[in-house]
Every structure is written in C-alpha cells, then in structure tokens.
Amino acid sequence: MTIPPQLDIKPVLLLGPGPSDAHPNVLRAMATPLLGHLDPQFLSCMNQVQDMLRVVFRTKNALTLPISATGMAGMETCLVNLLEPGDRIIVATAGFFSRRMIEVAQRIGATVTVLEQPWGEVFDPQQIREAIAKERPKALGIVHAETSTGALQPLEEIGAICRETGVLLIVDTVTSLGCVPVEIDAWGIDAAYSCSQKGLSCPPGLSPVTFSPRAVEAMERRKTPEQSWYFDLTLIRKYLGSDRTYHHTAPISMNFALHEGLRLVLEEGVENRWTRHQKNHHALKAGLGALGLEYTANPKHQLPQLNAVRIPAGVDDVAGRKMMLQEFGIEIGGGLGDFKGKAWRIGLMGYNSRPSVVLLCLAALEQVLTRLGVKVAPGAGVAAANAVYAKQS
Numbered sequence: 540m541t542i543p544p545q546l547d548i549k550p551v552l553l554l555g556p557g558p559s560d561a562h563p564n565v566l567r568a569m570a571t572p573l574l575g576h577l578d579p580q581f582l583s584c585m586n587q588v589q590d591m592l593r594v595v596f597r598t599k600n601a602l603t604l605p606i607s608a609t610g611m612a613g614m615e616t617c618l619v620n621l622l623e624p625g626d627r628i629i630v631a632t633a634g635f636f637s638r639r640m641i642e643v644a645q646r647i648g649a650t651v652t653v654l655e656q657p658w659g660e661v662f663d664p665q666q667i668r669e670a671i672a673k674e675r676p677k678a679l680g681i682v683h684a685e686t687s688t689g690a691l692q693p694l695e696e697i698g699a700i701c702r703e704t705g706v707l708l709i710v711d712t713v714t715s716l717g718c719v720p721v722e723i724d725a726w727g728i729d730a731a732y733s734c735s736q737k738g739l740s741c742p743p744g745l746s747p748v749t750f751s752p753r754a755v756e757a758m759e760r761r762k763t764p765e766q767s768w769y770f771d772l773t774l775i776r777k778y779l780g781s782d783r784t785y786h787h788t789a790p791i792s793m794n795f796a797l798h799e800g801l802r803l804v805l806e807e808g809v810e811n812r813w814t815r816h817q818k819n820h821h822a823l824k825a826g827l828g829a830l831g832l833e834y835t836a837n838p839k840h841q842l843p844q845l846n847a848v849r850i851p852a853g854v855d856d857v858a859g860r861k862m863m864l865q866e867f868g869i870e871i872g873g874g875l876g877d878f879k880g881k882a883w884r885i886g887l888m889g890y891n892s893r894p895s896v897v898l899l900c901l902a903a904l905e906q907v908l909t910r911l912g913v914k915v916a917p918g919a920g921v922a923a924a925n926a927v928y929a930k931q932s
C-alpha cells in the first residue's frame with residue numbers, strides 16, 4: 540500500500556448529540572507524557588478523579604469511578620452488576636436509549652417489563668408507582684436526559700417511590716451530567732452512568748459510574764457471577780482498593796483528560812454550569828423559534844443541552860446537515876429511531892454552551908434554511924437570541 544499522509548483534520552464545531560468539543564485545556568492535558576498505570580502519580584490522579592466525580596454527581600458513594608469505555612459500557616456495567624438471570628426490571632422508555640437498556644437487560648436473562656410513553660414525553664411518578672406495585676421488580680431503569688428526543692425526565696419523586704418500595708433505581712445520566720442538575724444522593728439514585736464526551740467536554744472513552752451502598756449490598760448478595768468479566772465490579776474494586784491488583788491498563792491519557800474536564804467543572808462551580816446551560820439554551824431557543832423551528836419535546840421538559848427541533852416541511856434532512864457541515868464547519872445531529880429524518884438535534888454541551896456558538900449556529904441555520912426554500916426574516920434568529928442575552932445581562 541502507499542503510506543497515507545499524516546492526518547490533517549479540519550476542525551468542526553461539534554453541535555450534535557455528542558461528541559461535543561473538548562475544552563482546549565483537556566486536549567492539552569491529553570498530550571501529557573504517559574505514566575505506568577500503577578505509578579504513584581497516576582494513582583493520585585485517579586484518586587482525584589474519583590473525588591471530583593463525587594462532587595459532580597453530588598454523592599458520597601464510595602463506589603464512584605470512570606469505567607474504561609464509553610457511555611454504553613456504563614449502562615452495561617450497571618445492569619450486569621445489579622441484575623442476575625431471572626431478576627425483574629422495569630424499563631421506562633420514551634426514546635432510543637431506554638430501548639437499549641431493554642436489550643442489555645434481556646441479554647443478562649432478566650425479565651423485563653417495558654413501560655412506554657410517546658417519544659418527547661416523560662413519565663408521571665404515579666405511572667411508575669402503579670407499575671412497581673404490579674410487577675414488584677428488583678430494579679427500575681430510566682433515562683434522565685433522553686438525547687433522542689430532547690426531553691428531561693424529573694427524578695425526585697421517582698427516587699422517593701423507589702426508596703419506599705425497595706426498588707433499585709438505575710439512571711442514565713449520559714447527557715445530563717455537567718449540564719443540568721443531577722443529584723444522586725438527594726434523589727435516592729442507586730446506580731448511574733455517564734460519559735466523558737458530552738457535558739464534561741472530554742473526548743469519548745470513559746464512563747463515570749456511581750453506586751449507592753444499597754446497590755453495593757445487592758451486588759454482594761448475588762448468587763451468580765457477573766456475565767461480563769471486564770465490567771465485573773468485584774474485580775475492578777480490587778484495583779481501586781489498597782491492593783491495586785491489576786485488572787486492565789487504565790487509559791492513561793483519557794484519565795488525564797477527565798481529570799482536567801472535572802477540574803474545570805469544579806472551578807466554574809457545578810451550579811453555575813447548570814445556569815450557563817440554561818442561559819444559552821434560552822437564547823438558542825428564541826433564535827430557533829424566530830427561524831420557525833419547533834421543539835420535539837414537551838415545553839415543560841426540554842433539555843437545555845440538547846435542542847431537538849422538527850425539520851420544516853419540504854426541507855431535506857441530509858441536505859441541510861450537509862450544508863451546515865461543508866459550508867460552515869458545524870455538525871448538527873439528525874433524528875434517531877422514531878425521529879429519523881424528522882428532527883435535527885443541536886447540542887450545546889459543556890464548553891460549547893456559550894454565546895458565540897449560539898449566534899454562529901443561528902446565523903448559519905438562517906442561510907441553510909433560506910437556501911432550502913424556507914421563508915425566514917433576515918437576521919431574525921440572531922436578533923431574537925441577542926434580545927435574550929440583552930435581558931440576561
């Protein structure tokens with residue numbers, strides 16, 4: 540073969556459903572020379588990563604760590620450690636990612652009851668209460684921020700119901716962590732998983748997870764070994780403990796990245812970060828509205844970090860996204876599952892949730908929509924966003 544030239548990648552602004560852009564400090568941290576995974580300096584970095592993850596997850600859970608793989612591995616870790624063949628789980632599904640939870644639980648051999656809501660809607664705690672009373676499951680699985688629909692599922696009451704009934708609450712916080720409030724302890728969540736490449740502004744490759752003492756007890760009561768060797772927390776915990784028994788080589792550079800990503804969250808302040816996401820969302824939303832784009836999620840439950848809007852009638856999905864990418868260097872997401880070809884998803888996650896990004900995205904969208912035949916008042920999107928910013932300052 541002929542040797543390809545060295546990669547020469549043109550930068551793209553990542554406004555899809557993930558990955559989102561890594562913060563420049565994170566990329567710099569990744570260029571740090573490698574260490575051995577048992578090197579004292581690296582162990583100290585890992586301890587700090589765990590401590591910072593507890594702050595960001597708002598938990599005291601001892602078992603809080605990054606799994607060495609992407610968000611899906613976090614999902615698998617939670618389910619494979621908490622479920623045994625024959626265990627019953629209710630999965631509340633109103634989008635693409637909760638459907639994945641069903642598949643993973645079924646592969647474990649669990650008996651899955653599916654509770655459904657239309658895409659874009661969320662669950663009423665009463666519905667959950669009734670399903671638990673009827674099924675008496677060991678666990679309930681639910682997605683906090685459904686990236687396929689842009690809907691945010693309130694969890695406080697559901698957490699209280701799970702506590703009352705002794706059901707383990709397993710939550711997907713892949714798109715919520717670092718963007719909107721996630722309160723592991725206050726809401727009574729027993730197991731949660733997230734990712735590095737969305738709200739935490741790192742590259743994909745790590746999946747933070749956290750387990751409550753109740754979840755750890757449930758693992759300790761297991762009668763059968765976990766089906767997965769790699770994600771077996773009884774083995775992984777030996778690496779985290781004082782023995783530091785080798786399990787796998789931790790991805791060193793990725794952990795340097797996450798260390799910096801989490802440090803930046805703490806420096807900004809977890810709550811300030813949530814407010815920032817809200818502010819930029821309000822501006823983007825006003826702009827999208829002025830361009831005639833409607834959200835897919837119920838207005839009461841819209842995610843600030845993932846703005847899913849219906850593609851206007853007559854506009855070609857792929858042509859629109861291609862123009863955004865090729866002419867403006869902006870990636871936005873298409874629809875998933877039920878929303879394939881019908882929605883665009885605009886992510887303002889972590890580092891990308893900032894005014895310059897909002898204004899650039901709206902200006903580019905205006906041109907794209909106009910060229911695809913939509914009638915848009917010139918400058919309407921940017922003007923509406925600026926009006927929101929003016930009120931905020």
Ligand SMILES: *Cc1c(COP(=O)(O)O)cnc(C)c1O
Nearest residue numbers: 609610611636684686713714734
């Ligand atoms: C992105 C995403 C996942 C999957 O994460 P990967 O890092 O792609 O494996 C799971 N759940 C939700 C809600 C997501 O948005």
